[in-house]
Amino acid sequence: MHPIPAQPLDGSHDREIESLAEFDEVVSAHGTLTHYRVQAVDLTDRTGVLTSLDSSGAVYLGCPMAPDAAAAVRACGALVFPPVPDLPFDPYRGRLYAPDELFDRLGEGYEATPDARAYAWFRRTRGDGDVFASMLRSIHDDAVSDALDELLAGSRVVGVMGGHAVARGTDAYAGTARLGRELARSGLTVATGGGPGAMEAANLGAYAAGFDDAMLREALHLLAKAPSFTPSVTDWAQAAFEVRGRWPGGGASVGIPTWFYGHEPPNAFAAHIAKYFANATREDGLLARSTAGVVFLPGAAGTVQEIFDNATPNYYESRGEPTPMVLVGRAHWTEHLPAWPLLRSLARDRPMEHRIALVDRIEEVPEALKRLGD
Incomplete structure (x- = not known):
């Protein structure tokens, strides 16, 4: 993720540690933690290391550590964002989720899983105006990105x-x-x-x-x-x-x-x-x-939104060369929800005009993607 820097962003911060094995490797190889970003690593058993090495310019995001270790790295000029207790998710996580993680405890019912508990927390906090909860959501989403x-x-x-x-x-x-x-x-x-x-x-x-x-x-x-x-x-x-x-x-x-x-x-x-x-x-x-490219199967409001969310940067070429767009289901996209005529009109005389296609059958999609991508 891109945390608040401990000093100006001069490129030296682009070193992340996201596991205990990576932490030990860096310490062994370099003997310093200067300018590193340590993300969601449990450092409770590394007090000796943390109190003896230089951590100037480092940032520790959600890393459990002993009080003595936290005091030592702060004294070196590091920033420490401690873990947030009682949250059903880790806002500083360094990895994407896996199905087994989100569905842990499924045998007790979906309501017991981390996924369901995170949703319950979101519902409780999203409308209460709490800037801290809003900040945690933003940090989490940046880490995921x-x-x-x-x-x-x-x-x-x-x-x-x-x-x-x-x-x-x-x-x-x-x-x-x-x-x-x-x-x-x-x-x-x-x-x-x-x-x-x-x-x-x-x-x-x-x-x-x-x-x-x-x-x-x-x-x-x-x-x-x-x-x-x-x-x-x-x-x-x-x-x-x-x-x-x-x-x-x-x-x-x-x-x-x-x-x-x-x-x-x-x-x-x-x-x-x-x-x-x-x-x-x-x-x-x-x-x-x-x-x-993107394939758009028959859908409702969400899929329509995605079609034009994707069409806009293709129209303006804001992400570079337009990427292929394949809509599936002629009747769906011309009669039921006529997004295709609008998309085709929007693309006329633009570079994206040759990167859009409407096919009737899902079996036609791979060849359409290949054709549009050539």
């Missing part, structure tokens, strides 16, 4: 957008899963909004990319027993973990959900979950990182 950038550096990312209402057991869900599998098999990193429905299906497909085709057919059959996260998130999530347990070690993909829509749980098939409190930050982050 930093971790997401580190994860995706150099990757060719394709975003798959679609509605949360697509039920397991439907042709639409199965088709989206096959799309996610094909995109992953082609070497792309699949990124979704990280929730249920079409988002889960695309992440499931990426998870299944390394298995034979029979695995996905069987997984779809198992998941159909809990078609939706309503009425029971617990049953819905447990079905996903049953699939993961039967076929461990699936392919990696990214989910980028938000507690703003906390009634929609994250799905368990995205290996890396960048969950945000601020939906605007989440939306922009998902689209901006979809460097290989």
